[in-house]
Amino acid sequence: xxxxxxIYRKNLPFYYPIVGDIPPSRAARFLAKAFxxxxxxxxxxxxxxxxxxxxxxxxxxxxxxxIALDASERNLKxxxxxxIEANIASGMLECRIADLAKKIPIGDxxxxxxxDVWVLGPIILRxxxxxxxxxxxxxxxxxxxxxxxxxxxFETLIPNLSSEELKKYxxxxxxxxxxxxxxxxxxxxxxxxxxxxxxxxxxxxxxxLAITQKEDIRRGVKKYPKLSKTPSFDPSRGS
Ligand SMILES: C[S@@+](CC[C@H](N)C(=O)[O-])C[C@H]1O[C@@H](n2cnc3c(N)ncnc32)[C@H](O)[C@@H]1O
Numbered sequence: 378x379x380x381x382x383x384i385y386r387k388n389l390p391f392y393y394p395i396v397g398d399i400p401p402s403r404a405a406r407f408l409a410k411a412f413x414x415x416x417x418x419x420x421x422x423x424x425x426x427x428x429x430x431x432x433x434x435x436x437x438x439x440x441x442x443x444i445a446l447d448a449s450e451r452n453l454k455x456x457x458x459x460x461i462e463a464n465i466a467s468g469m470l471e472c473r474i475a476d477l478a479k480k481i482p483i484g485d486x487x488x489x490x491x492x493d494v495w496v497l498g499p500i501i502l503r504x505x506x507x508x509x510x511x512x513x514x515x516x517x518x519x520x521x522x523x524x525x526x527x528x529x530x531f532e533t534l535i536p537n538l539s540s541e542e543l544k545k546y547x548x549x550x551x552x553x554x555x556x557x558x559x560x561x562x563x564x565x566x567x568x569x570x571x572x573x574x575x576x577x578x579x580x581x582x583x584x585x586l587a588i589t590q591k592e593d594i595r596r597g598v599k600k601y602p603k604l605s606k607t608p609s610f611d612p613s614r615g616s
Pocket of ligand 1: 379381382383385386402425426427428429430431432446447448449452475476477478479493494495496500
């Protein structure tokens with residue numbers, strides 16, 4: 378088991394009473410708008426490190442089929458219960474225990490988009506190092522369909538990294554796997570936990586929203602299937 382999964386598999390009682398019901402992330406709203414409503418029920422989206430599922434529930438309400446992954450069984454139980462209370466049709470949500478720094482429990486090229494909010498940057502990089510992060514990105518690449526989207530809300534605990542440096546850091550990390558569609562600075566007001574004993578307030582502008590797409594690196598050519606993406610990724614528009 379990876380270090381991050383080991384830490385987060387334990388209950389983190391301080392965190393979810395604070396953030397369990399905060400609004401969906403910018404990344405999730407961005408992702409939803411990338412696909413036409415009429416296509417969504419046929420598309421599979423993964424919420425990697427879903428927590429109690431604020432984004433999973435949003436994506437389900439937006440009409441996607443969602444596979445929610447987390448190291449914590451407790452989180453997945455809470456999410457399942459919330460989806461029942463929200464009258465989500467059975468079959469639209471699958472919850473799977475996962476250790477993302479080791480393996481994503483999904484077959485090759487099955488996924489249209491993968492959402493990563495506050496997992497790769499503050500957790501996997503921190504606890505499993507760059508090797509763990511690369512392993513995870515290779516797994517993300519494997520499970521995505523060609524042309525599929527990897528959408529990440531990303532920050533790291535490397536101190537004093539400016540937004541521009543953060544963008545470069547991210548671009549370097551995904552180089553060779555994904556082509557970058559958008560990297561933008563975002564603000565966040567919420568307290569996120571990194572460990573029980575270490576509640577941490579993310580500074581304004583210390584995060585980026587990254588929209589990337591799986592390209593065919595084997596042949597060195599960009600050959601995308603026809604995605605039902607809307608042409609604009611403007612997150613300020615309603616979905
Ligand atoms: C900071 S929370 C973010 C939760 C959610 N994405 C959100 O934005 O509300 C990180 C989540 O990743 C999960 N996690 C941490 N390490 C993991 C790993 N190696 N594999 C799977 N999940 C992991 C934790 O259990 C936790 O639910």
